[in-house]
Amino acid sequence: MARLTEENVRLAREIIGRYPKARSATIPLLHLAQxxxxxxxxxxxxxxxxxxxxxxxxxxxxxxxxxxxxxxPVGKYLINICGTMSCAxxxxxxxxxxxxxxxxxxxxxxTADGKFTxxxxxxxxxxxxxxxxxxxxxxxxxxxxxxxxxxxxxLSAGTLSSEIPAHGxxxxxxxxxxxxxxxxxxxxxxxxxxxxxLDGKAAL
Amino acid sequence: xxxxxxxxxxxxxxxxxPQVVTSRFQYEDSYTLERYLATDxxxxxxxxxxxxxxxxxxxxxxxxxxGRGGAGFPAGNKWGLMPQGVWPRYLVVNGDExxxxxxxxxxxxxxxxxxxxEGCLIASYAAGLSQCFLYIRGEMAxxxxxxxxxxxxxxxxxxxxxNILGSKFSLDIVLHWGAGAYVVGEETALIESLEGxxxxxxxxxxxxxxxxxxxxxxxxxxxxxxLANLPWLLNNGAAAYTAIGTATSPGTRMVAVSGHVNRPxxxxxxxxxxxxxxxxxxxxxxxxxxxxxxxKAFVPGGxxxxxxxxxxxxxxxxxSQVGPAGSMxxxxxxxxxxxxxxxxxxxxxxxxxxxxxxxxxxTPCREGGTWLERILSRVVxxxxxxxxxDQIFEVGxxxxxxxxxxxxxxxxxxxxxxxxxxxxxxCFVGPSAYAPVHSALTLFRSExxxxxxxxxxxxxxxxxx
Numbered sequence: 001m002a003r004l005t006e007e008n009v010r011l012a013r014e015i016i017g018r019y020p021k022a023r024s025a026t027i028p029l030l031h032l033a034q035x036x037x038x039x040x041x042x043x044x045x046x047x048x049x050x051x052x053x054x055x056x057x058x059x060x061x062x063x064x065x066x067x068x069x070x071x072x073p074v075g076k077y078l079i080n081i082c083g084t085m086s087c088a089x090x091x092x093x094x095x096x097x098x099x100x101x102x103x104x105x106x107x108x109x110x111t112a113d114g115k116f117t118x119x120x121x122x123x124x125x126x127x128x129x130x131x132x133x134x135x136x137x138x139x140x141x142x143x144x145x146x147x148x149x150x151x152x153x154x155l156s157a158g159t160l161s162s163e164i165p166a167h168g169x170x171x172x173x174x175x176x177x178x179x180x181x182x183x184x185x186x187x188x189x190x191x192x193x194x195x196x197x198l199d200g201k202a203a204l
Numbered sequence: 205x206x207x208x209x210x211x212x213x214x215x216x217x218x219x220x221x222p223q224v225v226t227s228r229f230q231y232e233d234s235y236t237l238e239r240y241l242a243t244d245x246x247x248x249x250x251x252x253x254x255x256x257x258x259x260x261x262x263x264x265x266x267x268x269x270x271g272r273g274g275a276g277f278p279a280g281n282k283w284g285l286m287p288q289g290v291w292p293r294y295l296v297v298n299g300d301e302x303x304x305x306x307x308x309x310x311x312x313x314x315x316x317x318x319x320x321x322e323g324c325l326i327a328s329y330a331a332g333l334s335q336c337f338l339y340i341r342g343e344m345a346x347x348x349x350x351x352x353x354x355x356x357x358x359x360x361x362x363x364x365x366x367n368i369l370g371s372k373f374s375l376d377i378v379l380h381w382g383a384g385a386y387v388v389g390e391e392t393a394l395i396e397s398l399e400g401x402x403x404x405x406x407x408x409x410x411x412x413x414x415x416x417x418x419x420x421x422x423x424x425x426x427x428x429x430x431l432a433n434l435p436w437l438l439n440n441g442a443a444a445y446t447a448i449g450t451a452t453s454p455g456t457r458m459v460a461v462s463g464h465v466n467r468p469x470x471x472x473x474x475x476x477x478x479x480x481x482x483x484x485x486x487x488x489x490x491x492x493x494x495x496x497x498x499x500k501a502f503v504p505g506g507x508x509x510x511x512x513x514x515x516x517x518x519x520x521x522x523x524s525q526v527g528p529a530g531s532m533x534x535x536x537x538x539x540x541x542x543x544x545x546x547x548x549x550x551x552x553x554x555x556x557x558x559x560x561x562x563x564x565x566x567t568p569c570r571e572g573g574t575w576l577e578r579i580l581s582r583v584v585x586x587x588x589x590x591x592x593x594d595q596i597f598e599v600g601x602x603x604x605x606x607x608x609x610x611x612x613x614x615x616x617x618x619x620x621x622x623x624x625x626x627x628x629x630x631c632f633v634g635p636s637a638y639a640p641v642h643s644a645l646t647l648f649r650s651e652x653x654x655x656x657x658x659x660x661x662x663x664x665x666x667x668x669x
Contacts, residue, residue, distance in 0.1 A: 018378045020335070021419060026400030027383050031342075052400065065402035065563075067384030068342045080343075084304045085507060085539050086462035088553040122386065122557050123507070124343060125307035127462035127537065128469050129214055137345040141214065171348035175355050175379040181365035183376045185335065188419045191292040196372050197257055198332045203371035204253040 002043035004051075008032055011174075012051055018177065020185045022052040030063050035168040039070040068170075075110045077155050078167045080121035081133045087123075090130035090142075096120060098145040102152060115156065117167075138164050215469035216311060219488040222448050224456045225432045226472045228316050235350045237357040240318035246363055248438030252326050253371045260330035264434065267442035268454050270475075272308075273298055273389075273427030274506065274534045276523050283331040285414035286422040292334035293422040295327055296413075297431060298394055299340040299347070302386045304507030304557055305537030308458035309428035311470060313340065313347035316432070317354035321377060323431030325368065326438055328375050331424060335376050339394055342382040352379055386561035390631045391425035392417075393563070404563045405631040429458055450476030453522050459483065463540035464497065465490035473521060480504065481517040484540060497542040501647065505534025507554045508636035510609050510623070511643035530611040530620040547651045551644035552580045558637035568603040569634025575599045576637050583655050593652055596645060600638040603628060608638065610646045618646070 004012060012032060016025040026048065033044035040063055046056040063069045081099060083092045096118075100106055103116055110117040126132040129141035133148075140151060154160050165172060197203045216229050228234040228243055240246070252260045265280025286293055297320070301309040312320060324336045338355075340348050355377060358364045366374045380398060387393050388403035395418050397403035410416045417423025433455060437445050446454040453476030460470045461483055467490050473483070483489045484499065493499050501511050504519075510531040512519075519525050526533050541550055559573035576599055582588045600608060604625045612620040627635050645652055 018376070021399070023400035024380075024398055027397065028380065030383065031381070054400070062400055062402055063383075065385060065404075066342070066382070069383055083553065084557050085503070085550060085553045086305055089463045089539070089541065089545065089550065122560060123302055123304040123306075125301055125310045125341070126214060127305050127307060127539070128460055130462060130468075134343065137343050139346075170342065170345050170381070171352060172345075173349040173352040173356075175352045177365070177376065178359055181359045181362070183335075183366055183374045185376070185378075186292070188292055188421050191334065194289075194291055195332050195334055196374075197329065200256055200258070202254050202256055203329065203373040204250070204369065 003047040020187050026062050038168045075115050075117035076166045078117045080119045082124045083120045084123040086127035087131040092131040095131050136164050136167050217469050224436045234315045248435035249322050249325050252438050263442050267445040272429035279430050285412050294418045295333040295336040296425045297338045299428045300389045303535045305539045306506050306535040307460050312432050314350050317351045319432050323434040326434040337378050337380050340381045342384050387563045404565045459536040461490050461538045464494045464542035465540050467491045476522045479520045493542045500543050501541045503539040505532045506537040509534050510639050512611050527623040530609045532623050547644050547648040548584050551640040552584050554640035555637050566629040568628045572599045572603045573637035603634045603638050608642050
């Protein structure tokens, strides 16, 4: 656990190659590190720094700004319960209290078995489906306390593992630009002329 | 999709209205290339490439496609702000949707990713943009998967990449995703984040990244919904587009109505003419307030917008009318509060959001937002004093000097203060922390007064000998 694995370094180089400047890949690479270890380790941040040409402090400076990056282990399932207005109007507080009681932990903490972390989240863009929550960024809509119990039972029993990957994996599909189709990123200082299709004529 | 039987899909209601951006939502497989091609997909791109780029730019300009992200600036004009002869130019798609109450972009990305991709291609062709970055909110796992899949399909089929459709137009579209920060929705913060930095808004001027954006180059930042309009526009022409809606607000727009209504949902409405009353009470929309309750207040344009009460129900979705009435249309999100709502507590949920999401760059927002949240929490907990209520206004003044916009209210005998406000911060996060508590306190003062601890003076008499 620590630096990016060989396979992830290969992926990292592919991602970096899409940007005119390597530093732009910092956030995608931090996701890659979190996917690998479940959270972002110091070693991974130094490694990312080497790959994009930044110091590990600069990488941490970026990483610490963003809520999704965790710097210590969290539960296998991160449950984010939305508490912003529409959800609050439809009973989010009650749902949060219920979750705390059911799991025996407070918001912002992790169960002793390392299975669940509870967090109060801000607006998750599912406001007409309030109150809503996300488990590792997968939605559950109009959740009642009973349904929350069922969800926790299902997660504990492992019956949802095909739909909800362990914390760290956000999207399970990656973009891949085929070598023969991609235009390729060019550093901005190397471009001095207008794109070829801006010649006043139709492109086709 | 797997999951328990109780799992509920987001409600979208098409109704009997024109569908510019949601026409494929009716299909189970709306997100696939196959379905997209079977429903006029990539036809707009083909017809665009058959004409010179500047003609396409003119077409978009003449359709007055208003930006759907919040500010409502016409896309064609925005593209025109780029300096001549400076290359390369970039397109950054703002899919970092996180304004409380808003979720139209998420549905557009999840259900019709190819439409967005086609919009990016048309915009890049028209405005001479050399590379496109699709910045999607980090927490939207499904949207990222759908877009990644669509991009992979479109590359393989020759719609993206080198010599698109065999033409001289070439473009890479790169999927980029965030990691949870509301402020990154601000366009200069979005660019900072895309450069690998903390997502803090840049000092202004320059006011528009069109002049100086990604890597210091001319950059267009457009909202997802704005770009999703372009394929339809190219297929049907600017005249057909402006035939929907009004002259100043043409086309349609997507709105999400949530909170205490009978049928919360997302709707594509006709711009400029649909009123808030239609939306909240109309049969084809939300069908009234839940349990037959009275409407108490509603937020008309996302969490940042000053609130309206039933007095403003007959206003249409038209910025030139909503602005003078004291609020904004913002991102098309309406949150409804019925008569049972605890107003100070409701305001707290929004103020807490903006205080939490402050990036910390500007002192009035970083300190002021937190102060507002703390004071308001104290009041909600029944521990506030009269001085606290005065202090809310005082802190607000330090974020937004002068009169802050609010709605008129006949019963209270107050007139509207028009939008916009003045601000001491670079971006709108600070003022947005103040907007909900300012509206609540201005329109529902008695509910705050009732929460205040009343202290009685105890007469102290000096003991005499």
